[in-house]
Amino acid sequence: MSLASEVSAIRSSAGLSRSAHIVIVRVDGAGALDFLQTASTQSPYMREGRVRHTLLLKDDASLLADAFIVNIDDGFLVIAEGPSEAALVQWLEQLRDRAGAKNVTVRGTSEEWTTFGVDGPYAWEVAAAFMGPTTLGQPYLTLSRREDMMCLRAGKTGEYGYLLMVPRPNEKDAEAKLHEIGKPLDLVTVTREALDVCALENWHFSMRQLRKTDFVKTVLTPIELQLQWRVVYTREFAGVEALRARRAEGPKARVTCFTCSAPIAPGQRVRLAGMDGDIGEVLASCDSPTLGQTVGSVLLDIRVAHPHITFTAGEHEIRTCTASLVDNKSLRIQPHKHSYATRNEVVTA
């Protein structure tokens, strides 16, 4: 199946993915909450079953992980994209030892759990048939459980999104059941690449959009990446000192969404007509099947890091724009009213 077909499935029905790029680490012990306070840019203090979308930063305030923290069974799950499981466990253990939190345990769960992602305007029909009808009303950023399975409602495609966590021994049965459930919904197996395209189309951050750049001579922090909504500056956490220093000196650059009628490769420098020298660099880009053009993120000099400005990028022009560009079907579909079987009745314009 082509990448465009996979993206189309995520935008119109549902896509099933194996979430091997997501690692889940369990943090337990009497001091687990206090310890995670020092690891996460947002407080993990919340009710059982609630989920916080947060960041884990290195000491220089660059990103280690894009993470969800879940309060569960008097402990926490850290569900992260970015580092490998071993690297995340090692980072958390080092932080724990630095904090002197001796009664906190950190362990990877890849041998216990396998994860599937279901994304799309009708992903909730798949999730509900798999987990049970209460999933239909499951709020965004919560975790539900049924027997030995868990379901996190989140998603980074602009459509309904669920992460299903299944005990490793049940992996094959679960996958077969998901395909069986999904057959009348035209469920399609999708790759990580398709999820990345959807994330970029909808201006959702992905760790895989990050690349080394020398356009700015420093690391990229949540300030340049427009992720400050996940940061509470008054808290103490790994990387906060460097982040506060960056904030005090003021950002020099900021990522901005752009479109282009031609393919533009990451790393391409951009210029503004009438000015000498480069004024930005493309960080990530993709051919958007949904929009029929190239969509991407460009790191721009802070003075011009705004939408509706045209730049030159090599032989082509790129134009910055206000995200998100996709008119997501999920915004008009309500689980208690609609179904894939009656999809043609949903107004999409």
Add this chain to the structure above:
Amino acid sequence: MNALPNDITVYLEHRERALAEVRKLLASIINFDGDPNDIDPDAGLFGTGLGLDSLDAVEVLIGLEIDLGIKLEGDDPMKLGLRSVNGVVDAVMRARGEL
């Protein structure tokens, strides 16, 4: 440092002014006790991002009318393109004939 072209400079002045006004409005709606300048221009308004709910959405529309003197036709923030901070800035600039 290179000076920006004049037409861009004028646009950016309008944009920065509208962005500051929208940040102030949103900060009051979400009871944001930090610096409004920390509100990212491309942060989403609903769900992920600032986490506004449907009641907050109504407050945004009322705030635009009362604080900024801008009345938008319609009451559905999604249909009005108000999905992000910059979406609100666009609406303000359009109403002022600056976009």
